Amino acid sequence: MASIKDVAAEAGVSVATVSRVLNDHPSVSADARTRVLAAVETLGYRPNAVARSLRTDQTRTLGLVISDVMNPYFTELARSVEEEARSLGYSVIIGNADERPDLQDHHVRTLLDRRIDGLLVSPTDGGSPLMLDAARTGTPMVFVDRWIPGVDVPVVRSDGRGAVRDLVAHLYGLGHRRLAIIAGPAATTTGRERVEVFREALGAYGLELPDAYTGQGDFQAESGRLVTEGFLDLAEPPEVVFAADNLMALGALDAVRARGLRVPDDLALAAFDDIRWFVHTDPPITAIAQPTGELGRAAVRALVDRIEGRPGESVTLPARLVVRRSCGENHTPVQRSTT
Amino acid sequence: MASIKDVAAEAGVSVATVSRVLNDHPSVSADARTRVLAAVETLGYRPNAVARSLRTDQTRTLGLVISDVMNPYFTELARSVEEEARSLGYSVIIGNADERPDLQDHHVRTLLDRRIDGLLVSPTDGGSPLMLDAARTGTPMVFVDRWIPGVDVPVVRSDGRGAVRDLVAHLYGLGHRRLAIIAGPAATTTGRERVEVFREALGAYGLELPDAYTGQGDFQAESGRLVTEGFLDLAEPPEVVFAADNLMALGALDAVRARGLRVPDDLALAAFDDIRWFVHTDPPITAIAQPTGELGRAAVRALVDRIEGRPGESVTLPARLVVRRSCGENHTPVQRSTT
DNA sequence: AGTGCTCGTGGAATCGATTACATCGACCGG
DNA sequence: CCGGTCGATGTAATCGATTCCACGAGCACT
Numbered sequence: 001m002a003s004i005k006d007v008a009a010e011a012g013v014s015v016a017t018v019s020r021v022l023n024d025h026p027s028v029s030a031d032a033r034t035r036v037l038a039a040v041e042t043l044g045y046r047p048n049a050v051a052r053s054l055r056t057d058q059t060r061t062l063g064l065v066i067s068d069v070m071n072p073y074f075t076e077l078a079r080s081v082e083e084e085a086r087s088l089g090y091s092v093i094i095g096n097a098d099e100r101p102d103l104q105d106h107h108v109r110t111l112l113d114r115r116i117d118g119l120l121v122s123p124t125d126g127g128s129p130l131m132l133d134a135a136r137t138g139t140p141m142v143f144v145d146r147w148i149p150g151v152d153v154p155v156v157r158s159d160g161r162g163a164v165r166d167l168v169a170h171l172y173g174l175g176h177r178r179l180a181i182i183a184g185p186a187a188t189t190t191g192r193e194r195v196e197v198f199r200e201a202l203g204a205y206g207l208e209l210p211d212a213y214t215g216q217g218d219f220q221a222e223s224g225r226l227v228t229e230g231f232l233d234l235a236e237p238p239e240v241v242f243a244a245d246n247l248m249a250l251g252a253l254d255a256v257r258a259r260g261l262r263v264p265d266d267l268a269l270a271a272f273d274d275i276r277w278f279v280h281t282d283p284p285i286t287a288i289a290q291p292t293g294e295l296g297r298a299a300v301r302a303l304v305d306r307i308e309g310r311p312g313e314s315v316t317l318p319a320r321l322v323v324r325r326s327c328g329e330n331h332t333p334v335q336r337s338t339t
Numbered sequence: 340m341a342s343i344k345d346v347a348a349e350a351g352v353s354v355a356t357v358s359r360v361l362n363d364h365p366s367v368s369a370d371a372r373t374r375v376l377a378a379v380e381t382l383g384y385r386p387n388a389v390a391r392s393l394r395t396d397q398t399r400t401l402g403l404v405i406s407d408v409m410n411p412y413f414t415e416l417a418r419s420v421e422e423e424a425r426s427l428g429y430s431v432i433i434g435n436a437d438e439r440p441d442l443q444d445h446h447v448r449t450l451l452d453r454r455i456d457g458l459l460v461s462p463t464d465g466g467s468p469l470m471l472d473a474a475r476t477g478t479p480m481v482f483v484d485r486w487i488p489g490v491d492v493p494v495v496r497s498d499g500r501g502a503v504r505d506l507v508a509h510l511y512g513l514g515h516r517r518l519a520i521i522a523g524p525a526a527t528t529t530g531r532e533r534v535e536v537f538r539e540a541l542g543a544y545g546l547e548l549p550d551a552y553t554g555q556g557d558f559q560a561e562s563g564r565l566v567t568e569g570f571l572d573l574a575e576p577p578e579v580v581f582a583a584d585n586l587m588a589l590g591a592l593d594a595v596r597a598r599g600l601r602v603p604d605d606l607a608l609a610a611f612d613d614i615r616w617f618v619h620t621d622p623p624i625t626a627i628a629q630p631t632g633e634l635g636r637a638a639v640r641a642l643v644d645r646i647e648g649r650p651g652e653s654v655t656l657p658a659r660l661v662v663r664r665s666c667g668e669n670h671t672p673v674q675r676s677t678t
Numbered sequence: 679a680g681t682g683c684t685c686g687t688g689g690a691a692t693c694g695a696t697t698a699c700a701t702c703g704a705c706c707g708g
Numbered sequence: 709c710c711g712g713t714c715g716a717t718g719t720a721a722t723c724g725a726t727t728c729c730a731c732g733a734g735c736a737c738t
Contacts, residue, residue, distance in 0.1 A: 003724055014688045019726055027685055044472075049452040050398065051724035053389045054693050069418050072411075079408050082435060091449055093432050096421060110430055113388040133383075221615075253619055276560075280592055282621030342694055353718045358696060366715050390694035393723050683736080691728080700719080706712085 002043040010039035022047060053115065062092045062303060063111035064120045065104055067146070067188075068219065069096040071247055072275040073292060074122070077145065080296030081120060088304050090117070099185070099219060101125040108134065118303045122146045125187040140306040144299040146189045154306070154314040156299040158290040160272065161197050166321040167270055167288060168201040171240055174328045176268060180213035180238035182227045182248045191219070194244045194272055213238050217248045224251025225258075232259060232267070240268040240327060246275050249285060268327040284324035291317045341382040349378035361386060392454065401431045401642060402450035403459045404443055406485070406527075407558065408435040410586055411614040412631060413461070416484065419635030420459060427643050429456070438524070438558060440464040447473065457642045461485045464526040479645040483638040485528045493645070493653040495638040497629040499611065500536050505660040506609055506627060507540040510579055513667045515607060519552035519577035521566045521587045530558070533583045533611055552577050556587045563590025564597075571598060571606070579607040579666060585614050588624060607666040623663035630656045 008015045013032055020028045021036040028036075039045070053059045062085050066074045078094055085092045093116065095107025104124045108131055111119060118140035121131070127148040135141050135151050147155040171179060181198050184191030199209040212234060215227030224243055228251065231237050243249035249271035256267050263269050263283055271278070274289035298315040305312035347354045352371055359367045360375040367375075378384070392398045401424050405413045417433055424431045432455065434446025443463045447470055450458060457479035460470070466487040474480050474490050486494040510518060520537050523530030538548040551573060554566030563582055567590065570576050582588035588610035595606050602608050602622055610617070613628035637654040645651035 004726095005724080015725080016688060016690095016727075017686085020687090023726080025727095027687085029686060032686080046448075046452055048393075048454060048724055049449075050389055050392045050454050051693090052726075054387075054393050054695085055724080055726045057693075059389065069414060070411075072409075075408060075414055079435060086445075091432070091453075093430070096418060106425075109385075110388075113385055114430075115387060115389050250615075250619060276589075277616045277619070280589060280616070280621065281619045343696095344694080354695080355697075355718060355720095356716085359717090362696080364697095366717085368716060371716080387694050390723090391696075393725085394694080394696045396723075679738105681736100681738085683734100685732105685734085687731085687733105689728105689730085692726085693724105696722085698719105698721085701717085703714105703716090705714085708710095 001048075002045045003048065004045075006043055007036065007039045007045050010043060011035040057115075058117050059115050060090050061114070061116045062090050062118050062120060062300070063095065063107075063114075063116040064092050065095040065097055065107045065111070066122050067097050067099050067104075067124050068247075069094070069098075071219070071245070071273075072277070073246060073273045073290070076275075076292045077122075077296045080293040081144075081300055084297040084300040085304075088300065090300075090304065092120075097124045099124050101128060104128070105130050112139065118142070118307045120144055120299055120303055123148050123188065125185075127151065140303060140312075142299050142303040142306065142312070144295060149189065154302050154312050156295055156302055156315045158295060158317045158319045160194065160288055160290075160319040161200075163288040163319040163321045164194070164197045165201045165204070167242070167286070168198070168205060168207075170286070170321065170323060171268070171270070171327055172205050172207075174268070176239045176327070177207065178213070178236065178238045179207065179209070179240045179242065180215065180231050181209065182215045182217045182224050182241060182243045182252065184217060184219045184244040184248075186216075188219075190272075191244065198242060217244065217251075219245045219247060221247040221251035221254070224248030225255045226251070228252040228255035228267075232256075232261070237267070240270065243269070243271045246271050246273040246278070246287070249278075249287075253281065253285075263326050264328045270327055274322050278324065281326075283326050285326040286324045287322050288319050289322050290319045340387075341384045342387065343384075345382055346375065346378045346384050349382060350374040396454075397456050398454050399429050400453070400455045401429050401457050401459060401639070402434065402446070402453075402455040403431050404434040404436055404446045404450070405461050406436050406438050406443075406463050407586075408433070408437075410558070410584070410612075411616070412585060412612045412629070413484075415614075415631045416461075416635045419632040420483075420639055423636040423639040424643075427639065429639075429643065431459075436463045438463050440467060443467070444469050451478065457481070457646045459483055459638055459642055462487050462527065464524075466490065479642060479651075481638050481642040481645065481651070483634060488528065493641045493651050495634055495641055495654045497634060497656045497658045499533065499627055499629075499658040500539075502627040502658040502660045503533070503536045504540045504543070506581070506625070507537070507544060507546075509625070509660065509662060510607070510609070510666055511544050511546075513607070515578045515666070516546065517552070517575070517577045518546065518548070518579045518581065519554065519570050520548065521554045521556045521563050521580060521582045521591065523556060523558045523583045523587075525555075527558075529611075530583065537581060556583065556590075558584045558586060560586040560590035560593070563587030564594045565590070567591040567594035567606075571595075571600075576606070579609065582608070582610045585610050585612040585617070585626070588617075588626075592620065592624075602665050603667045609666055613661050617663065620665075622665050624665040625663045626661050627658050628661050629658045 004015050008018045082092050097104035105128050122145045141153045143155045183195045217223035271287045274287035278285040302312045343354050347357045421431050436443035444467045461484045480492045482494045522534045556562035610626045613626035617624040641651045
């Protein structure tokens with residue numbers, strides 16, 4: 001592969017001049033410029049990004065460590081992150097943690113080794129020493145979706161409080177009184193928060209969230225299935241299950257089906273995170289939709305701001321309720337959306 | 340960030356010795372080794388992968404350019420690719436082409452600039468000069484799922500011939516005679532091939548595939564919807580629609596629903612690519628399942644073989660039919676699977 | 679004419695690793 | 709006791725860019 005030296009030789013100038021042409025530095029003569037450009041063309045020269053990075057100490061690459069690529073929510077997030085990054089002249093390397101802290105650490109480590117300019121993380125846990133360290137020692141960093149409390153890093157996320165309130169209103173209006181939740185891992189902010197918000201919303205209607213109705217999941221489909229089976233085995237099973245993410249909702253659906261029961265008649269179902277497949281399930285699932293694309297874009301903007309020396313602030317965007325048929329037919333005024 | 344020089348100073352040895360310790364070269368004294376390791380520890384030193392890559396001319400990174408990350412099939416492929424690569428000591432950078440040749444080119448270019456060790460591609464089109472060039476000039480490369488005919492690059496893919504035959508047998512057994520297909524882009528091998536294989540399988544039953552029953556899609560949901568509407572507008576609409584990928588099947592489902600019709604009673608539906616959501620749609624969708632994970636792993640192995648100087652061969656794995664309810668209740672002997 | 683700019687250019691240092699080569703003791707066999 | 713080998717180590721070249729600095733030419737102003 002041709003290097004800058006070859007180009008310099010071909011054009012009859014020094015490597016310094018070639019570099020100047022390529023980075024369009026002002027003081028290069030028109031003549032030199034055309035000769036260099038011609039040489040670049042004939043040699044099919046492409047600058048070696050590795051060498052450039054070594055010298056300039058910037059890779060124009062962002063790292064994105066997400067909890068689970070197979071989760072459509074994160075896939076969409078990853079896609080919007082890449083799009084926005086590309087439009088700002090950055091590439092992104094995605095690391096899939098699969099909800100495993102060790103894998104998360106592995107990815108953070110290799111990304112750091114590769115000297116990415118900044119890191120976007122949706123933490124799987126409370127934060128390993130490695131990540132805390134990176135944050136402290138000044139690696140530009142932004143949390144997206146989930147975050148680690150007490151760490152001084154901007155957070156880009158959505159606030160589901162209003163939407164969960166709308167959901168509870170919807171459920172209450174439908175006559176449901178025994179509501180259960182499949183929580184996410186307590187180590188994640190979203191895992192904890194969604195339960196709290198739900199409990200709070202129930203409180204407004206004088207309803208409780210007993211321990212028996214609080215199942216512990218891990219954001220994966222299988223855990224949703226297991227927890228739902230537990231609910232169904234209860235002497236007095238809940239009337240509604242609210243899954244804290246889309247995969248656990250899928251698992252819940254499995255569990256209900258496996259018993260020959262039906263949604264919403266035997267058990268109503270709602271989920272946090274709206275994905276396009278929810279329109280096509282049987283029945284279509286009522287969900288809380290996050291502005292996923294906007295979240296990804298905002299996160300990249302915040303990170304790039306940090307990288308380029310600007311402030312880079314936290315952003316919180318509201319989620320909204322999308323009512324479908326999985327909680328029963330709807331006749332209340334809280335309906336907000338469709339499709 | 341501490342460099343190898345700092346470590347050398349701290350340990351009281353030369354950088355060469357530090358490097359030797361880190362790459363466990365045999366001739367280093369135990370004493371030097373422990374001192375270096377201690378220094379590494381206290382300084383929290385991590386080797387700069389950028390510098391190392393420049394010197395060794397290898398990045399231990401694979402590039403993966405896929406057609407569409409939002410397609411669950413490719414998401415799963417990407418995941419298995421990353422897993423296998425990681426186990427072999429490589430990282431992977433994913434580029435999402437979104438079925439757009441220009442984006443595909445953009446990613447190939449930046450990956451090449453970053454001097455990735457090898458490239459895994461699922462081409463969106465017939466191949467740009469850039470990609471053809473890369474293949475010719477010796478960049479280790481492997482095609483996965485789709486390929487470009489006439490280019491001397493190993494191909495890892497699945498063969499749907501047998502499964503499509505099983506599908507047609509299943510449909511025929513159910514009494515269907517008017518079968519239509521939503522094809523993928525003619526620029527892709529899978530787009531063309533699936534139509535041919537389908538036509539061939541129909542032929543075995545004395546059935547034709549008229550032009551009117553061959554809709555042109557682009558592997559995206561919207562095109563599936565459009566094509567299906569066209570089919571439904573026909574004076575004599577087909578009894579079955581076979582979508583050449585999962586997203587177009589989703590679009591077809593939309594189209595059928597939008598008219599208040601039902602699957603499979605009014606129109607039966609089958610898809611190439613099985614994804615977990617198909618179990619949960621209404622009705623569950625009959626599909627041809629590729630061994631996606633195995634495909635991804637085999638592709639990585641072939642690529643790494645090439646990179647490390649071993650042959651690196653093409654692999655073809657069989658797909659299989661998974662019968663569900665979207666084509667009508669099944670009483671034929673060809674049923675092969677469940678779940 | 680002399681001074682001081684600016685402009686275009688090349689030489690060389692630099693980034694942080696790896697590694698060929700040289701050096702120096704120690705040890706071994708004859 | 710001496711030449712040779714081997715093991716441990718350091719010095720310096722190298723990878724391919726960017727960029728500081730120096731230099732010379734041309735030009736304007738006094």
